[in-house]
Amino acid sequence: MQDSIGESLYKLIHSYKNTLRETAIQSGIKLPVGHIRLLKSLRKKESCNAKAVATQLGLDKSQVTRVIKDLVERGYLSKERHPTNHRSSLLVLTHSGKTLLDHIQTFENTISQEMVIGLTDQQIDQFIQIADTMRHNLEQNND
């Protein structure tokens, strides 16, 4: 019997995270996928504050605090004074962090390509569109 949407999602995200984790380890990067996700979100902005990250990723601010703390301790991030908003701090990738992010970007591209084998660009786009629609539907009725 065909899986429901929910089941398909559970299984896909599970595979996706696993692949990401294993590939990262194979690339010598031993980092929880949540850390990787946060780092990737910084790529787009290059720099921002913790609040923005939490909002962007839909995570609790306490969770973000802890991941950032860990990434700072590992030397991938540094916190600097925010130029305009003086009550938040600016998250900046260190040199080491940028290098790491480049590596992540590389194998992430590979994964993405493997993941969409047999799918057209149109299908991929539709998939994302539908996912977004479903998410908005869900968020409308709950939060």
Next chain:
Amino acid sequence: MQDSIGESLYKLIHSYKNTLRETAIQSGIKLPVGHIRLLKSLRKKESCNAKAVATQLGLDKSQVTRVIKDLVERGYLSKERHPTNHRSSLLVLTHSGKTLLDHIQTFENTISQEMVIGLTDQQIDQFIQIADTMRHNLEQNND
């Protein structure tokens, strides 16, 4: 900027789980979504063993053991002697478990309907198909 497939998935599953959890609580059911997921998997079969559940859901057997143990303690499941395979035990829903599962089924249907507002049956089907394709692609290259 448009989210990547990975980001869309993270966010959608997050919303989905949250909605499920909140709706369950509103229905007076305070159960982790993982428990709910396992219970739902039993409906299709009505009865099976822990191994089958683990395989079906892609979970570690130890995880399944613990969830089942909890569901047994809560009185929703019972373990009986398997008629053919004598080294595994048969998982059977108790009366209370069946009632619970009915309730779950009810609000789960509502959620599913809300989730797909604005989408055609064809789109929903495509979404599941694409999700399955991606999962298979990922599993091919890793495990």
Next chain:
DNA sequence: TTTCTAAGTTGACTTGATCAACTCAAAATA
């Protein structure tokens, strides 16, 4: 200058997931 507020931090806890070692009864084989 005092009050308010937003960003971040911390603690405590729950849920989810992983891995290895172990039990134990059933099945297979000698």
Next chain:
DNA sequence: TATTTTGAGTTGATCAAGTCAACTTAGAAA
């Protein structure tokens, strides 16, 4: 039948992820 092997399940330890509330603190507003 006696012994070995195997498979299902269990347990312990640990990590990762997510939640919620209380708290700190420095900047903004009054």
